[in-house]
Amino acid sequence: MSLSPWSSRSRPNSLAAFARAQHAIPGGVNSPARAFGAVGGTPIFIAKGAGQYLYDIDGLRYLDFIGSWGPMILGHAHPAVVKAAVETLQNGTSFGAPTELESRLAEMVIDAVPSIEMVRFVSSGTEAAMSAIRLARGHTGRNIIVKFAGCYHGHVDALLVSAGSSALTLGVPNSPGVPAGATRDTVVLRYNDTQQLADLFAARGDEIAGVMLEAVVGNMGLVVPTPEFRQELRRLTHHHGALLIYDEVMTGFRLSYGGAQELLGDLPDMTALGKIIGGGYPVGAYGGRADVMKSVMPAGPVFQAGTLSGNPVAMAAGIATLNELKTNPPYARLEAQSARIEAGLRSAAQSLGIPHQINRVGSMWTFFFTGTPVTNLDTAKTVDTQRFAQFFWLMMDRGIYLPCSQFEAAFTGGAMTDANIDETIAAAIESLTIMAKN
Numbered sequence: 001m002s003l004s005p006w007s008s009r010s011r012p013n014s015l016a017a018f019a020r021a022q023h024a025i026p027g028g029v030n031s032p033a034r035a036f037g038a039v040g041g042t043p044i045f046i047a048k049g050a051g052q053y054l055y056d057i058d059g060l061r062y063l064d065f066i067g068s069w070g071p072m073i074l075g076h077a078h079p080a081v082v083k084a085a086v087e088t089l090q091n092g093t094s095f096g097a098p099t100e101l102e103s104r105l106a107e108m109v110i111d112a113v114p115s116i117e118m119v120r121f122v123s124s125g126t127e128a129a130m131s132a133i134r135l136a137r138g139h140t141g142r143n144i145i146v147k148f149a150g151c152y153h154g155h156v157d158a159l160l161v162s163a164g165s166s167a168l169t170l171g172v173p174n175s176p177g178v179p180a181g182a183t184r185d186t187v188v189l190r191y192n193d194t195q196q197l198a199d200l201f202a203a204r205g206d207e208i209a210g211v212m213l214e215a216v217v218g219n220m221g222l223v224v225p226t227p228e229f230r231q232e233l234r235r236l237t238h239h240h241g242a243l244l245i246y247d248e249v250m251t252g253f254r255l256s257y258g259g260a261q262e263l264l265g266d267l268p269d270m271t272a273l274g275k276i277i278g279g280g281y282p283v284g285a286y287g288g289r290a291d292v293m294k295s296v297m298p299a300g301p302v303f304q305a306g307t308l309s310g311n312p313v314a315m316a317a318g319i320a321t322l323n324e325l326k327t328n329p330p331y332a333r334l335e336a337q338s339a340r341i342e343a344g345l346r347s348a349a350q351s352l353g354i355p356h357q358i359n360r361v362g363s364m365w366t367f368f369f370t371g372t373p374v375t376n377l378d379t380a381k382t383v384d385t386q387r388f389a390q391f392f393w394l395m396m397d398r399g400i401y402l403p404c405s406q407f408e409a410a411f412t413g414g415a416m417t418d419a420n421i422d423e424t425i426a427a428a429i430e431s432l433t434i435m436a437k438n
């Protein structure tokens with residue numbers, strides 16, 4: 001039996017494990033993207049990860065382009081990270097009192113990210129984004145938060161708003177359980193739409209606490225901001241006294257050691273971090289201008305707390321990860337390898353006449369099945385999700401584990417070899433050739 005009509009491989013153990021999980025866990029998973037719902041199938045269950053590979057419980061090996069949806073830039077079970085975590089946990093795993101590890105990781109983050117002068121650790125990217133907008137509101141004394149359709153900031157009530165394509169509409173929640181009141185002060189705009197942004201600031205600039213965005217978007221597939229859009233964001237927020245908040249939970253320490261903002265040369269007021277910063281453990285962080293961060297309790301009045309915040313094992317894993325990224329930077333190699341994947345996929349799709357777009361920044365990339373350039377959520381929605389599902393499973397059957405949705409970025413992993421890149425391109429050519437014939 002196969003996990004999907006698109007797959008020709010049998011994975012009986014994963015099928016059984018998923019059936020069992022569905023009795024005890026809603027939908028069988030603890031985060032919906034893991035369920036493979038978007039590609040018409042059911043998930044593989046992981047037995048272990050090592051370096052660039054995942055092994056499922058049916059004994060199949062996959063080259064991992066998900067990396068736990070971002071954190072595992074060094075690959076799985078990196079020896080330096082394992083060592084740091086094990087050494088730390090032997091001395092106790094949580095104290096509810098400060099440790100020096102927290103200051104060490106904070107100093108590394110401040111050193112790495114150009115705009116961050118102070119930082120507070122939390123336990124997830126969601127918590128980082130949630131705390132960042134509370135701080136923006138508390139610090140400015142204003143209520144409105146601006147976000148962009150297709151950007152994901154975790155499952156924060158106030159940010160769980162999808163786009164109306166109509167301009168300047170106030171947000172409508174996109175999950176039951178989020179009351180309209182929770183999103184009443186959230187305004188959703190189109191990504192890369194500079195005019196819409198300027199119009200909103202002209203009308204309501206003095207009510208806007210902050211503007212939050214993914215500086216390079218990974219969560220509608222990879223979407224790149226235009227230079228004008230970024231410049232206007234900085235100019236308008238500064239002019240109107242609103243805070244510019246970059247959500248770098250995905251891009252931080254990924255696009256460069258200092259994240260998207262270092263790569264692009266931008267200076268937001270605040271930044272949300274997560275994923276890589278915890279080296280595979282639950283960590284998030286929000287940081288920024290010292291005067292803003294000093295509004296956080298107990299330095300200031302804006303409340304935010306956490307029993308496991310700054311957890312020593314997670315801090316140690318984060319320190320080891322950042323240390324490795326700083327002393328042995330993978331970024332130039334990741335750029336070269338990802339550029340090869342991009343070129344390989346593009347030339348295959350072109351020669352086979354398959355409509356496609358490839359968006360890429362460094363090691364983050366998405367192969368979209370559409371002929372329309374993808375610059376925002378509306379254009380992302382022009383993709384052929386059926387074709388993507390078929391491509392996804394053809395790649396799975398060839399041992400290449402891509403994100404199970406068109407609206408996600410793939411991550412080239414720091415542990416991948418040049419031979420791995422060749423295998424990936426060969427598998428893609430084979431898969432696209434099969435698709436072109438059907």
Ligand SMILES: *Cc1c(COP(=O)(O)O)cnc(C)c1O
Binds near residue numbers: 154155248274
């Ligand atoms: C993953 C992600 C989040 C949420 O982080 P969690 O740790 O899953 O809560 C927020 N923002 C962005 C840009 C992300 O990619």
